[in-house]
Amino acid sequence: MVGLLTILALLPGVPQPPMASGTVFEDLDRDGVRDAGEPGIPRVRVSNGEQIVSTDRDGRWRLPYDDDTIFFVIKPAGWMTPVDENNLPKFYRIHKPNGSPRLRYGGVAPTGPLPASIDFPLYRRPEGLRFSAILLGDTQTRDIREVGYLREDILDHLVGTDALFGMTLGDLVFDDLDVLGPYKEAVGRVGIPWYNVLGNHDMNYDAEGDEHSDETFERHFGPSTYSFDVGHVHFVVLDNVYWTVISEGRRSYVGGLSDEQFHFLEADLRGVPADRLVVLTMHIPIPSMREGDRKRLLGILSKHPHTLSVSAHTHTQEHVFLKEEDGFTGPVPHHHVINVTASGSWWQGSPDERGVPHTTMRDGAPNGWSVFRFDGNRYEIDFYPASRPATWQMNIEVRDRLKRSDEDWNVFYVNVFAGSERSTVRYRLDREGPWEEMEHVRRPDPWYARLYERDRSLTAPYRPLPAPSDSTHLWEGRLPESLKTGAHLLEVETTDMFGRTFRSYRSFTVEN
Structure with a gap:
């Protein structure tokens, strides 16, 4: 208006x-x-x-x-x-x-x-140029039971954090907007300021148009598009879930922005110094937005030398680097992060000993959260798996006992949960052999495919997993055909886009 x-x-x-x-x-x-x-x-x-x-x-x-x-x-x-x-x-x-x-x-x-x-x-708050923020994708709690899952699997582990704030990147709940109250109470117990992004499952589906599709969200959280500064970072929260008539009077959402939002963004960024990092947060990934809005958004971002954007929505984890063919004309590709979701695969899958579903995402990565660490206009991103040690950054998929008579007996896979096209992955055997580079492949994770088959017969209150999707952070390797019979240790090392190295190990036995 x-x-x-x-x-x-x-x-x-x-x-x-x-x-x-x-x-x-x-x-x-x-x-x-x-x-x-x-x-x-x-x-x-x-x-x-x-x-x-x-x-x-x-x-x-x-x-x-x-x-x-x-x-x-x-x-x-x-x-x-x-x-x-x-x-x-x-x-x-x-x-x-x-x-x-x-x-x-x-x-x-x-x-x-x-x-x-x-x-x-x-009021005055010392911030400094170095600080961190916690980002959750899709908490997506459909009822009080799932708010309990969120508390136990994610939020309780965040208490005592040194992060200056947290943010949920949309789909706070799952259509039932009455759950927004319990959701707010749950994230409030973490003890740090918490910002929120509108998702497609947080909307008023009975609204006539986009203008009134966020009325309940506004009652709970205020504006769905806004911005704020911390240190040398300017954060812009965008409601890019556009509610519209898509065909024959049927309403649904598309990834897009209104003219008013573009006007706000342009006016907002005019006031941001060139040496600051501009971070856009939203629900729907930029590559999934309608073409005109995507190019208009990237055109605005292209004018700024330091940019980053973060979304969720897909229930996978991915690093996308947007280039000129995508509409971004800055000096280096624009880094867009599709963040890990707190709800993983919508709180689905078989329960653990606590009764909480393992809810592994369909690309083979566990549910969890990200910590974005800022230093001036530079940043690094840490991935944290839910209810697991922070050191668990990859899953090595190799059978416990390998039989030479089996087809492709020596093929194995490594899912580097926060990996990207800029990651390198290599392996060696028995702590002494030469390092061998692994091949980055795009296909479903075989380990997740087995989980999917195992959990297909689950009954209420638990639900089967969604079908596997292609993983963007999967690597394939082949053990030497001449590998000796007996026990071996597989060591995998990955270096991420920030130059940090992680290692993991898996033992196995080769049989004739």
């Missing part, structure tokens, strides 16, 4: 839209209220979802609005907004005097008229 205000403001003789105003101030006592002696903060950016202004020397700002506007402050580096009882950042003010339209899961209640001044409190 704000997009219309931009058009009206440019037309001579047309009455100008109403203006909202307020202050960004230093909340010295952190009570959320501006008290005497609490100064305004200059040069802080504030948005109405499309336009952006900077506060003046007294911390004041003014922006146009209509009856469906969310104002928010763009958190500057070295400052923090308040958080609520579930550690959700409070950085916005919703203005919907008539409330949301009638929807199954409800939206925002009528907010009434705007106050005379919309004030955003900030």
